[in-house]
Amino acid sequence: MQNADSVVLPHTGDDEHANTSESTPLVGHGLKPLSKRELAISRVQFFALCWSIFLIGWNDGTIGPLLPRIQDYYDVGFATVSWIFVLGCIGIVFGAFINLPLTPTLGFGKMLVFGGSFSIVAYGLQSLRPGWHTFVLSFFIGGIGMAMQDAHANAFVALVKHNNELKMGLLHASYGLGALIAPISATLFAQTPHWSSHYWTSFGLSIINVVVLALVFRLKVQDVCLREGGEHVPEPDESQPPHKFTQILKMKATHLLALYLLTYIGVEVTIGAWTVTFMMIVRGGGSYTGYVASSFFGGLMLGRVILIPVSRKFGEVNAAYLYTVLAIAFQLVVWLVPSFTINAIAVCLIGIVLGPMYPIAMNHSGRIFPRSLVTGAIGWIAACGAAGAAALPSLTGNIAARFGIESLQPFLVVAMAFMGFFWYLVPKHPQRTT
Template sequence: MEEKSSQTPVPQTDFSVKKARRRSWLHFLACCVSMISIGWVDGSSGPLIPLMQQQFHVNYTLVSLIFIVNTVGCLTAAAINVFYSEELVLGKATVTAALAQIIANALQAAGIRLPFPVFVISYYICGIGVAMQDAQANGYMASVKRNGATKMGVMHAAYGVGALVAPLVSTQFSNHPSFWSLFYVVSTGLGIINLICLAVIFQFKGKEQCLIEEGEGIERSESSSTAAGQVHWRQIIGSRPVLLVAAFLLCYVGTEVTQGNWSVSYIINERDGGTASGYVSAGFFGGLTIGRVILLPLNSWIGEERVMYLYLVICIGFQLVVWLVPSLVTGALFVSFIGVLLGPFYPIAMNVCGRTLPPHILTGSIGLIGAFSASGGALVPFATGAIAQAAGIWSLQPLMVGMLALQGVIWILEVPKQPVQVKSSESRHPTRSSPTSSPALDPEKNIRE
């Protein structure tokens, strides 16, 4: 009996490891499902924009209000993530955000019966839901140490899957002008699946608890406890690297969503494409999905920080081909190639944040960065619509070239060479400092400029 009892802990330990790994994959699956639903939202509008214009009798500028209102929703989510980063609980925040997305999609499903202002307002609700889910998923995955970079890349490939399938489905609805808004019934169904998945897997638990369950995050949890009461929104918005990453991803997501949606109108009007032009959007997001997976070895070999310069230069060259070569097939093909090279941008930026930002400001910083990047996916498409109304849809191409060049400039300024040192609120109260504080939390350190 004693011999049996002495051997009991071994199988229990093995079971604990297996259970932790299973929880890890379930958490990863939930984040992927959430990113699929976000990609679905970002990829769906392109083929439907011409039908929205016909239905509501609005021009490029007015139909682009859906993007600007979505921006306001994203900025609202950014404010919530920054000012209440410590109060937000991963499981509860993601479920609430998914519910907001469902409500927005349900309103949009009645689009042919709604007044245009109400249809536009639904994008504000959707913006809050999408940006909140995006920030929570990225903040969680940036905290994962075991295969974190690979999981981040695959999670964002899941975003690409949603953005790829959405225009394929919405293009089918665009062939039936009287029923185009029923596409959002499909979106509502996907949102419900996402909500159930998040509720069942995360079980309304906090990030640290979920990380500990999967054998991760014990060190981060301790660091977060050490910094309890010290995190202040001024530490986040006062950090130059955080603001530059937010600016970079605002430009990137704006470029991505604009390219994926307005390219359809560009191909129809400038390259004489037909109703099947919606597949150009699918090709772009398909390239985005593929790039986030197949380029992982190249990213690792060259180095994530350095490989970005290579991708940006090639993307600008491909964009010039789309602009200057008057061919429908060539334009559609190179839009897809651009998607492949743009794919790794977001996960690489998130990985840089996870490696360099102190744990006690990581969640709030990712919240700010994620929500601002989501707002870029609304602001830049709106600006594109306004410019297209004044100058013509051909202006899409020089705008995209300029946005890619701007990303290169920001990346040069932004890439942190070492972990960022952030001054905690204890610096204002020296007597409360602890001699055992870690370097990242040392109150004597200044914010790394």
């Protein structure tokens, strides 16, 4: 088991074919100092990726406060409105599938812009309040774009040697920031007749995202962008046959990490999407209960920064167990203590302890996968994990339709327990290809 001070990361690019199956330790010693130009480029690249992840958080934080208005406007119940999550899930999985074969052809920069363009189309449709079927279809389109952007942003930062742990934490803190701000906007618009105007804001932000990604990365491949930011990238070994997809899918670690992240992200988005409804119906919250979702995502953002020292002290693997136990304890408070105020505080605390888990999983992926597979592996795991953002909220909606929204809390407790179990099964040492 490795602690945070001996992070092991591979490093590669879009077209690398390194013949080693070993992961390379990337510690903070022996790194070439960045020139002023390289440092500036690296920071701009990182900011652009943070903005992209910010919008994914914005998307996930939007739906909770607007869900009651969507149900009223389209006159649909819990089970029917859950098709939003189902189609989003299908879109994310589809995006993950097409991401792997398209990346060698288009390259890193073009894939980021391509993925961002799907978000523009999705938000454009949602802002028009079209018919129910078209509205639901827009979440499929948006899911494709989010899968592509999430995969490439995570893979790129995982391959950055300089301040890797901090950058991975900040990258995902930007997700929490987006998910924190979005419910504030969505709650305000939910009080007006034109609730879909929130999606016009999302539409504008997604256009800015595509422009920024195009200007910063200039449609270049990953290796070139990494080198421009001062990262050392080994020359590709063309003797290695390019059967990466098959190799990735043959590795047990791929599927276990995908299961872990699917459950984790599913829990995270389920809390953000359905807790507002639970607090309004069961705890008697008013029209501004949407701010509870903001407190959760604010905690998520905060936890990804302030708990870095805790993760270093205990080691990231052990810290993940600690955070899981605390999350279950706070979730039991929400379930068993019938107080709106105490529940709202507990929801925020859940966000704080859940926050570091995704960056930990991404860093751990970099430790255990061979360098020749890291980009594809992290991309696939991140995209499959993102499917949990649709799968678990959809399942929650169907369970709530049958047993009531009160079923949310025991469902989340069980899901968190499974999350800890999957983390236990994830390999803790570097893996070799077969």
